[in-house]
Each structure stands twice: as structure tokens, then as C-alpha cells.
Amino acid sequence: MKLLLKGLIRGTLPFAFMLSMYAWNNFQGRAADAKVFLFYGFMALFLGLASIIYELKQWSFRKQIMVHYLTMLVTVFPLLLLSGYHKTNSFGAIFHVFLLFNKVGVILFVTTALIVRVRNSLMNLKQTDR
Template sequence: MHLLKKGLIRGVIPFSFLIIISLLWNQFQGSWAISNTFFFYGLIAFFLGLASVIYEIEQWGFLKQIMVHYLAMLMTVFPTLLLSGFYPLDSFRDAVNVFFLFNKVGVILFFTTYFIFTWRKRAYLKARHQ
């Protein structure tokens, strides 16, 4: 229950912030198109924040954490991207292209964060042993 609460906090804060921006943008600029963009960014940020706690489940191995996180993103962020209107969806091929882009960005983000955290952990351990 503690991890769920932590995930909800991590998700609700950016979602709320982006919803407020969305409402303010619509109020002062009168543009629902851009306002909706903030809404969908907030929804994606919510899902990312909620799923971030998967990596804090110590009983799971790293591979299981990665797979569960990928499936969570596939079930939440990918449909959000399809529904957002960010990409044209005139054919099944368009949806497949969004799927490949989703995976490409996911792999890039995964390796970037993996290397950053690995480097930080090594630096921490090195400093601790000196």
C-alpha cells in the first residue's frame, strides 16, 4: 500500500500541474488544441509517476521490474498516445509506426537512465570507500 500511495503522489503532482496549465491556457488563449496537449502530457506523466515505484519492489529482479514496467507503459502510455491526436492514425500502419516510435523512445530512455544511475551508484560507492 505504501508503494501505491508513493506512486499516486508521483503521478498526481505533475498531472495536477499540467491540468492547471491546460485550464489556464484554454481560459486565456481559447485554444483547446494546445490545452488538450497539456492534458495528454499530464496523463502520460501520471502513468509514468505511478509506474515508477515498480523499480522499488525489492523482491523482484531487475529483469522482472523492466518487463512489468514495459507492460504497464504499453497498457497506459501507448493507448494515450494513440488517443491523443499527436500522431495521424489513418491506417493500421500508422498505429504500428506509433508503436515502433513508442518502443524506440522507451529503449533510449531506459539506457540513458540505466547508465546515469549505474554511474551515480559507482561514484557513490567509490566515494564511500575512500
């Protein structure tokens, strides 16, 4: 239950910010601009909720990666298709969005893994200096 609350906080805070940006842009009469904030808000919500997957110590890292990927595939990928920012008029166009989704996912995964590795190394150095 503690992890779920943590995920809700991680997802709800950016979602609330994006929702307020969506409302503000709608209020200003810029509905086309507002839509992007709504879709990014939902993506942030799902990313925040799914981030707790990596805190499940009883799961192997491989299982965490697979569950996270599948979670993003059923939440974020449809949002990309529904957002209207990508062509979806053919199978090839949808496949292109799928490739983009995976490319960005790999880049974010590798970047995050490197940051975590460097952070852990620095923390280990600090602990050995004591």
C-alpha cells in the same frame, strides 16, 4: 502501501502541474494547445505510478522491466493514439506509432540506466573515501 503512496506523489505532482497548464490554456481560449498538456499530464501520472515497479526488491530486474513495459503499453501507448498528434488511419500508421513508442522507451531506459549506474558508482566512491 508506502510504495503506492510514493507512486501517487510521483505521478500526481506533474499531473497537477500539467492539469493547471491545461486549464490555463483553455481559459485563454487555446483549446488546441491545452490538449497536449492534458495528455502529457496523464502520461506523467502513469509514469510516476509505474516508477515504483523498480523498487519491488523481491522481483527480478527482468520481471520489473517486463511489468513496466506492459504497464506503459496499456496506459501510455493508447494515450499516444488518442492524442491526435499521430496518424491512426491505417494499421501501418498505428504500427509506426508503436515503433516510435518503443524507440523512445529504449532511449529513456538506457539513459536512465546509465544515470543510475554513474550515480551508484559515485556513491560507492564516496563511501570508500570515508
